[in-house]
Amino acid sequence: MRLREKIIRRRARIGVMGLGYVGLPLAMEFGKAGFEVKGIEVDRDKVDMVNQGKCYIKDIREEELWELVKNKRLQATSDFSLLREIDAVSICVPTPLRKTRDPDISYIISAVEEVAKYLHREELVILESTTYPGTTREVILPRLEARNLRVGRDFFLAFSPERVDPGNKIHTIKNTPKIVSGITKRCTDIATTLYEQIIDKVVPVSSTESAEMVKLLENTFRIVNVGLVNEIALICDRLKLDTWEVIDAAATKPFGFMPFYPGPGLGGHCIPVDPHYLSWKLKALNFYARFIELAGEINSKMPEFLVGKVDAALNARRKSIRGSKILILGVTYKSNVSDTRESPALDVMRLLKEKGAKVAYNDPYVAQIEGTKSIRLTSKSLKNADCVVITTAHSNYNYREIVKNARLVVDSRNATKGIKNKKIVKL
16 A cells, blocks of 8 residues: 555554654644554653653643553654654654754754664655754755665655644644645655644645745744844833833734733743754855844843842842842743743743842742752742742732732733732833
8 A cells, every 4th residue: 555545544654753842742643633653752751651641741631642542542662663664754853952052953863863774665754853944855865865765756755844832722733734845746745645634734835945944934033023022121121111011002003013022031942942043054154144143142131131130129128139038930931831941930040049049939830940849839938038030920820919928029021910019020
């Protein structure tokens, strides 16, 4: 049976490499559509949890995961040799930056080398990990064709950028349009057919380079606009204006304006990282991506700016930041998720400790981080703190009670909007 027919009849065996925030939801979506799915993950703890129907990602309902495992629609493994049984494999591994802010595609290369060992005819390989334009064609293709198989004839290779937004209850994998492109037209057609089984709308583009660029444009749009609004926050602070009032008023314009909001910095697995992949690629072409670099520079200074606000607020109350008890509310990079990757709250905590503050934190989604445990949020813990700093605005925080019990609140997320109290200092 040819691969296209296998896919349409839900007989194709699907592999997903990397069971993180992208890979596990994708594997489950294929499983729910009736495919047999093997999730390949090097972290044995994650493998054990998945196979027990237990979930380490808050967005996923454990009942759904258990149902798939119980019905043998999804199995997790660390055994790469199972790739020889796979008809289509999606690579969803991390793509971080090195300390030099150069792309680190070592996880992609390791995954591709495992795929290459077991590559066979009529197999589809798709990269979903964010990377720079040219990776699929220049890095992955040569490693796969080294097996003496020809792309577009013997096997198929495509790129389709992930568009997962942790914590988003409205836009899911299924109803978010999926960009896809293959090395050849036949590759694109096969990959499109696969995604059409689980996603409402699939959007093919002309080349894998275009598909890779789409993802970088999406996140560059975010980093540049967040950088702009963070600079507006710095300007409003100098002019003694309420940043949030200015933004909310501008947002009443029904055209030509889209509101973005300032904060203590950027976090997550995409926005602080991905645009630098593009910047790095362009440097090799003697082109300097000024917007990206400038936005990155502004956003990276926001934790320091927030700590400065805390320092000034304490000084106004005749207290030094050194020796003060400071309680951080929220250490995840965004509201209502458990993801702390690149979270600016961690930079804020580090800077406060460097200045001699005694720092504690509470986060309902993170029990422990960097050796520190989340403390209980009580009226006593709030009253004991010299300053409460809101770095993530979780929906289950009662901000009126927080303000009522705290001595001083520095709010970087406008979480206390509508609460009038002289104890509140905003970003």
